[in-house]
Amino acid sequence: MIRILIVDDQEMIRVGLRTILESQSDMEVVADVSDGIRALDLLSTEQVDVVLLDLRMPGMDGVQTTSRIRESTVGESVRIVILTTFDQDENVLAALRAGANGFLSKGVTPAELLGAVRDVVAGGGALSPAAARALIEHVNDQRSPAVVVELAARFDALTARERDVVAAIARGRSNDEIAAEMFVSPYTVKTHASRAMLKVGARDRAQLVSFALLSGLPAFRPPE
Structure with missing residues (x-):
């Protein structure tokens, strides 16, 4: 059973997600709360697998809450998926650096939401096309030459595949979509992604994309 905590200050959003x-x-939705302080209190007493934040x-925004969760005793085991409107949020990268495992637009379909929750529990990262587009835009705005040089060296170790x-x-793209495009199995795609994350020091797919964009890795383009 996947145990989920919903954290959002809008009651209608919480009710919709819970449904x-x-x-x-x-x-199973363990609870839905309206702020980060209540979320931290609950995490200290309840087992939670995924936080939709x-x-x-x-008060305490998603970036601060993510940082506090990662500093807590349950910080390593909990998966954090940020819920955002993307087009209005300048703190997407800050949340990623704080320890978020993925990002979802509040406009995702139920199927996308459910798939994302299962994906992060399995060790992947929830990164919809809208999320990828937002990361591309924010990274392009905030790219640091020093970071580019450091990360570019890490990506030099990747194979062409x-x-x-x-890039996909x-x-x-999901593992299945990438597999179809490259004429390989989804397991092969997952293996390549895992090796890439290990080589560049990324904890999950969301951070892998951020690092790749900052590095200036060729062949990147906004999602179609």
Whole structure:
């Protein structure tokens, strides 16, 4: 059973997410709370696998909450997926650096939401095409020459196929879609992605995309 905590200051959003998630036999919503402080209190007493966390909240926002979760005793085991409108949020990269495992637009379909939750629990990263587009835009605005040089050296260690897989991930492609495009199995795609993450020091797909964009890795383009 996947145990989920919803954190959003809008009650309608919380109710909608709970309704979708609780329709699944393998998911349980432990609680839905309106702010980061309540989320931290609950995490200290309840087992939670995934936190669906609003990026913009009054008081303690999503970036601060993510950092506090990572500093807590449960920080290593909990998967954090940021919920955001993307086009209005300048703190996407800050949340990623703080320890978020993925990003979802609040406009995702129920199927995309459910797939993302299962993906992060399995060790992947929730990164929809909208999320990838937002990361591309924000990284292009904030790119640091020093970071580019350091990360570019790491990406030099990737094979050509690993680079192709990373580029496809940055365009918001799933393992199955990448496998179909490259005429390989989804398992092979996952293996290439895992090796790429290990080589560049990325904890998950979201951070892998961020690092790749900052490095200036060729062949990246916004999602179609």
